[in-house]
Amino acid sequence: MRPIFGRLLIFWEEASSARMKWLYRWLFKRSIDLERRLTSAIEVRLIEKSFALERDFLRAVERRAGAASQEARAYADHSIGALSNSMRAALGIVGQSARRLDKMDCRLAELQRAIDRCMVSGPDRPSKIINPNKVALARVDGMRVHIGNGDMPSSNYVRVGSVPRPDVDVVAQMANLPFEEGELAEINVSQTIEYFSYSVLNDIVLPHWIALLKPGGVLVLTAPDGLALLNAFNSGEITLDDYREFVIGDAESDFGPNRNILIPADLTSALKQSGMVEVAENYTGKRNGNSFEFRISARKG
Known part of the structure; x- marks a missing residue:
């Protein structure tokens, strides 16, 4: 379909009288102004609709992110709790091992002293x-x-x-x-x-x-x-x-x-x-x- 000002141009060429030409000229300007206004209104509506879609999308993303954040926080809290329990258990085992090693060191020291005494006193070879x-x-x-x-x-x-x-x-x-x-x-x-x-x-x-x-x-x-x-x-x-x-x-x-x-x-x-x-x-x-x-x-x- 031809634009309005296109059809008016045809009429303009066919007009013969000065009054008709002036009328056609006025209609031509009005048609251009009207078409410009219609185009601007359509663009505004499209922009508003685009903004509305983006706003809805961002709100949906925000809701999903909030839900995911809560799940992640709950998972992290659970993991940290489990890790803390494991560390406490490991520290307990390490403490027990350290105490056993201390006892072994004491026993080894006593054994070494006994060996040293045997080396210099010779219980199997009396004086x-x-x-x-x-x-x-x-x-x-x-x-x-x-x-x-x-x-x-x-x-x-x-x-x-x-x-x-x-x-x-x-x-x-x-x-x-x-x-x-x-x-x-x-x-x-x-x-x-x-x-x-x-x-x-x-x-x-x-x-x-x-x-x-x-x-x-x-x-x-x-x-x-x-x-x-x-x-x-x-x-x-x-x-x-x-x-x-x-x-x-x-x-x-x-x-x-x-x-x-x-x-x-x-x-x-x-x-x-x-x-x-x-x-x-x-x-x-x-x-x-x-x-x-x-x-x-x-x-x-």
């Missing part, structure tokens, strides 16, 4: 005085005991060994010497304490020896100097084999392989903490074959 005459004579002037593989300061010392030998006067383990507390005037230990671990030496052996000393009694310790040996190895003064032999020791010895690397300062501190006085490092880093040794003396207060 035995092989040379009772020498022991009786030594008691007269204040008994001096020598322990270990090194040379004795003099023949007046009673030699203590862990296994029977021709030059051994008393067979005993290091934490089970067959003497009375406060009886000994001196305990001289040579090349022996390196065979005991740090805890055994400080917690078992040294307290036992100190208890056997009379007031004013002397404890002399001679042992490999771990610090001097390490410095010698770092400087190339000794070989790796020498250092390895020192660290591992002689597995065929009476005490087995080495179990400690001794530092003079550490042993000096341990003796002071044990109540010993006049603690002195007589020498350190002294060459002894392929090794080095130190000597520390202390007096019982």
